[in-house]
Amino acid sequence: MGRYGLFTRLAMVVIGAVWTAAGGFLAYSLDLTSVTWRRSTAWMFTIAAGLLCGGLGLLKTGLTPDRPKTFEDEIPDAHPDIGQDDWLYWDD
Secondary structure: OOOOOHHHHHHHHHHHHHHHHHHHHHHHHOOHHHHHHOHHHHHHHHHHHHHHHHHHHHHHHHHOOOOOOOHHHOOOOOOOOOOOOHHHOOOO
């Protein structure tokens, strides 16, 4: 994930919340039986799902923290010995 500034993150959260609310309202206001009776409203559920998924994606990206700037600042792995596996080199 890239490094975003404060205003970019704020814009992602606001736009993501608006998209999520619009997609949720559209999906809620459309009745499932209307899709089965008329195929013309099936694309409306596609738009609602797209708005919902896009908004949730923007919210996730805006709210998750950035990775550290350098490799040395990252938290080391819990199992750092990943070079050679012991079970591959048995002493027979």
